Amino acid sequence: MKVTEQDVTYVAELANLELTAEERTGMLRDLNSILAYVERLSELDTSDVPPMAQVSDRYSLDESKQGSERFAYASRKDVPEGLRKSLPHSEALANAPDADEEFFKVPKVIER
Amino acid sequence: MQKRETTARALTEAHYARIKHEDGQIGAFLTLSKERALGQADRIDRMAAEGKALPILGGVPVGIKDVMSTRGVRTTAGSKILEKYIPPYDCTAVARMEAAGAVVLGKMNCDEFAMGSSNENSAYSPVRNPRDLSRVPGGSSGGSAAAVAADMAVATLGSDTGGSIRQPASFCGVVGLMPTYGRVSRYGLIAFASSLDHIGPLTKTVKDAAIVLGVIAGRDPMDSTSADVPVPDYLAEIEKPIRGMKLGVAKEYFGDGLDEEVRQAVKTAIDKLKGLGCEIVPVSLPHTPYAIPTYYLIATAEASANLARYDGVRYSHRARGVKTLSEMYRRSRDEGFGAEVKRRIMLGTYALSAGYYDAYYLKAQKVRTLLTRDFEEAFRKVDAIVTPTSPTAAFRLGEKSNDPLAMYLADIYTVTADLAGIPGISVPCGETREKLPIGLQILGKHFDEATILRVAHAYEQAS
Numbered sequence: 186m187k188v189t190e191q192d193v194t195y196v197a198e199l200a201n202l203e204l205t206a207e208e209r210t211g212m213l214r215d216l217n218s219i220l221a222y223v224e225r226l227s228e229l230d231t232s233d234v235p236p237m238a239q240v241s242d243r244y245s246l247d248e249s250k251q252g253s254e255r256f257a258y259a260s261r262k263d264v265p266e267g268l269r270k271s272l273p274h275s276e277a278l279a280n281a282p283d284a285d286e287e288f289f290k291v292p293k294v295i296e297r
Numbered sequence: 298m299q300k301r302e303t304t305a306r307a308l309t310e311a312h313y314a315r316i317k318h319e320d321g322q323i324g325a326f327l328t329l330s331k332e333r334a335l336g337q338a339d340r341i342d343r344m345a346a347e348g349k350a351l352p353i354l355g356g357v358p359v360g361i362k363d364v365m366s367t368r369g370v371r372t373t374a375g376s377k378i379l380e381k382y383i384p385p386y387d388c389t390a391v392a393r394m395e396a397a398g399a400v401v402l403g404k405m406n407c408d409e410f411a412m413g414s415s416n417e418n419s420a421y422s423p424v425r426n427p428r429d430l431s432r433v434p435g436g437s438s439g440g441s442a443a444a445v446a447a448d449m450a451v452a453t454l455g456s457d458t459g460g461s462i463r464q465p466a467s468f469c470g471v472v473g474l475m476p477t478y479g480r481v482s483r484y485g486l487i488a489f490a491s492s493l494d495h496i497g498p499l500t501k502t503v504k505d506a507a508i509v510l511g512v513i514a515g516r517d518p519m520d521s522t523s524a525d526v527p528v529p530d531y532l533a534e535i536e537k538p539i540r541g542m543k544l545g546v547a548k549e550y551f552g553d554g555l556d557e558e559v560r561q562a563v564k565t566a567i568d569k570l571k572g573l574g575c576e577i578v579p580v581s582l583p584h585t586p587y588a589i590p591t592y593y594l595i596a597t598a599e600a601s602a603n604l605a606r607y608d609g610v611r612y613s614h615r616a617r618g619v620k621t622l623s624e625m626y627r628r629s630r631d632e633g634f635g636a637e638v639k640r641r642i643m644l645g646t647y648a649l650s651a652g653y654y655d656a657y658y659l660k661a662q663k664v665r666t667l668l669t670r671d672f673e674e675a676f677r678k679v680d681a682i683v684t685p686t687s688p689t690a691a692f693r694l695g696e697k698s699n700d701p702l703a704m705y706l707a708d709i710y711t712v713t714a715d716l717a718g719i720p721g722i723s724v725p726c727g728e729t730r731e732k733l734p735i736g737l738q739i740l741g742k743h744f745d746e747a748t749i750l751r752v753a754h755a756y757e758q759a760s
Contacts, residue, residue: 201608202631215701218702227656239492277385
């Protein structure tokens with residue numbers, strides 16, 4: 186599978202990146218060289234192998250427990266305030282590039 | 298300090314003086330947190346003055362990789378996109394370090410979003426290896442490793458997603474420990490690849506690594522993947538004898554691409570462990586050649602999702618003069634992210650996109666199962682596995698920075714442990730003729746940090 190210029194444009198759009206013309210050329214070259222390298226995975230027959238999305242579901246102190254039972258320790262009762270108090274508005278907004286006292290501000294979304 | 302022979306404040310100030318003197322040429326620190334550090338030092342000194350017993354890290358000056366959130370102290374992840382970010386809360390691991398008395402001197406330089414193997418991807422400055430300033434300190438926890446090597450901190454916290462604690466530890470001649478996935482809470486760690494990210498210590502000695510692990514390990518309700526597994530007394534564990542222990546050696550970790558001097562040093566270390574009464578057992582990890590491709594598909598796919606949050610709305614850089622919301626997203630990200638981060642977001646987005654998901658992402662997840670089974674099989678026969686940490690000693694700045702694939706291969710002996718979630722430690726095992734440090738890696742079973750610390754400690758004491 187060879188990545189094309191159109192693929193780069195499409196994927197950049199999905200990733201919310203613009204990229205300069207120069208960056209696109211470099212990306213085309215790098216993606217193709219990396220994908221050619223990862224191609225070696227197709228040498229392996231994995232038809233009977235289950236996918237591993239995370240580590241925790243392979244190990245358990247109690248091997249007799251399966252699936253979500255293994256993670257019972259991670260469940261907790263609902264507490265109205267959560268595990269810690271919500272941040273006050275002023276702190277939650279302190280890092281925003283643009284905000285008023287209550288809301289994050291962004292450029293107009295709907296043109297009319 | 299307990300005996301009032303020195304004070305935490307004096308020790309902290311001495312470290313800042315050393316940083317001022319040394320760090321101009323090394324570049325290990327991105328931000329100093331003097332107010333916070335001296336406040337903590339004074340608290341420790343008051344405790345000592347009142348005759349109270351000091352906590353285990355009382356007054357110990359430490360550094361924190363800049364991917365861990367620190368309340369009120371700028372946290373950049375080595376990226377321009379977070380240049381002004383001041384977190385409103387503390388990472389659990391940092392909070393535990395401070396609760397145990399540690400004095401946080403500042404935030405350590407690293408590759409942007411922990412993506413790199415040389416620290417050259419930091420948006421602020423590269424870090425130079427204290428052992429040879431023309432060489433890289435490794436990455437991505439390059440600042441964390443360099444600061445310990447140059448005596449600018451007694452210990453640091455780093456993060457490891459594909460080798461980012463162990464490889465820089467090896468390059469700088471210090472100890473680096475990646476705990477089991479789930480051993481240490483990731484709450485407050487800026488996410489790179491959530492199923493692979495680990496927090497762990499970089500220290501001068503194995504004993505120090507054992508102490509720090511004891512402080513930061515254990516269940517945290519704020520991270521649902523942090524495991525409810527009891528934390529042993531690592532300091533007691535490392536003193537146990539290693540005689541009779543079975544250590545695996547896998548031929549796949551000694552193949553092409555391994556530098557001859559590194560091979561010799563690791564072989565000598567294995568002989569030494571044999572001399573200490575360990576039985577050396579050949580094991581096979583046949584899927585090892587597939588680890589790097591598997592890693593780069595899974596890590597980039599997870600990264601592309603995790604980094605979607607930097608949109609210029611809540612806390613990251615926003616481009617000026619934009620007219621629409623979508624233009625704001627794109628231009629803010631274009632300006633804020635560096636080349637390697639963009640490359641990985643693109644690769645991950647591609648691997649997850651319709652039509653390629655099965656061929657790349659799902660395929661990689663299946664191979665991840667095979668790589669993990671290799672370890673499970675091997676650990677039926679042995680207590681730990683010994684390997685080189687990195688195929689080479691520290692390379693020169695600029696040597697690999699134009700070839701992403703060559704850079705990725707620097708992690709060839711470390712990534713598989715991240716994929717399988719098992720713990721690993723790098724401990725110094727000699728030098729090349731050019732006086733560059735070499736690292737011995739010891740890999741262990743899930744939640745069995747005690748064994749690898751014990752082997753590393755015995756080796757360190759004997760060498």
